[in-house]
Amino acid sequence: MTGQVRTVDGRVAGRRGQATRQKLLDCLSEMLSSSPYRDVKVIDVARRAGTSPATFYQYFPDVEGAVLEIADQMAAESAGLTELLEGRSWTGKAGWQTAQELVDGFMEFWRKNDAILRVVDLGAAEGDKRFNKIRLKILNSVTSSLTEAISGLQAKGRIDKDVNPAAIAGALVVMLTAVASHQKGFSTWGVKQAELKPNLALLVHLGVTGKKPTK
């Protein structure tokens, strides 16, 4: 599937090498959580991992390269997000629950990986195709399901035909990501975490079905 792990100069990495490599990735992750992306330096990551900058450069071309690696691992885990929507109903009380669980699960994922996701978002916004690809991979796991759900309802005539399912689905998902990234803003608006979720679920439900949920 994915070829063997290799160093920058082409050697295959053995057991010890992979451990070092992973340690560097872990330390980089921690640093991203604690300091601004712009200030994360190779030398700091190496120091924290108890090794030297030269070692870092054996496994990654630069900080960005290592970040892409972390993001890739996370994107793989994001496949689990599809469970939030697979086989769910959007009608009646079940619909309200689906919306709630989607909001819950998605925001949980985003919060758990917030540091790396910030960087992925930035890279994607700056037009970097590699970051964009990863971001879409993560979002697609939810967006495509959501798009199908909307299309389904549309086919049954429950939603106007001039609605674009992909646009609505994408906008809703992107909304969730942005809210998760900027929860601090909401608290200064006087909105508490606990209040936020049901309101987001309401918006999601409205967007998908066009109607208020029956609770």
Add this chain to the structure above:
Amino acid sequence: MTGQVRTVDGRVAGRRGQATRQKLLDCLSEMLSSSPYRDVKVIDVARRAGTSPATFYQYFPDVEGAVLEIADQMAAESAGLTELLEGRSWTGKAGWQTAQELVDGFMEFWRKNDAILRVVDLGAAEGDKRFNKIRLKILNSVTSSLTEAISGLQAKGRIDKDVNPAAIAGALVVMLTAVASHQKGFSTWGVKQAELKPNLALLVHLGVTGKKPTK
């Protein structure tokens, strides 16, 4: 009002100094549009402005400091966004038009300032209070109006009481910002710019009024 413009070492900046300062800011803006934030170096900005790094450090403590300055200028301009909502109606056809114009105006602003807004978003997400303050200043110009509109409808009993107007308003505004930042993603989902806007307007209308618009 705002004290005189000063250099880092406390001198007041004269006409020439202010021109240089502004030129550095302009060049920094350009650089932010063309290269990743992480790679923007003082020396590059200075070179582009036809001056030396030392001059840059006379006016700004570092790149971040200069970015905050640009962001402040932009936040001042964002006051114009209030016009998009002042005295608008959310009922009937007028409501649909209000939603459309809000989406249009807001996304236009975001696209015009996308480079600097990316950085502000990142800074805010990383927990930097200064960036968060600027971001909220920009968003508040729209969010507070939107919150009032929702509260008003709620007072008339047209919206459920358990809806939190600030949460809904914030989520909708944040959605617009995120969509504007990641339009590229939508095009790979097969959603064109022209299709996107009415669907966003629909979501905004649904969120504010709880009902589908009458077009």
Add this chain to the structure above:
DNA sequence: TCGGTAAGCTGACGGCATGACAGGACAAGT
């Protein structure tokens, strides 16, 4: 016209991060 003063700019410098290389340390098999 002529200093005097403050603003404005830059060359130069120590310090640190970067990225490349060669060579030493280490584990595993013979």
Add this chain to the structure above:
DNA sequence: ACTTGTCCTGTCATGCCGTCAGCTTACCGA
């Protein structure tokens, strides 16, 4: 013990960072 291939690091040239002293320029009052 010896060989082999993996793994790590000391070292070095390069380039950016951030600061300072000192030079040039503009303004102003006498």
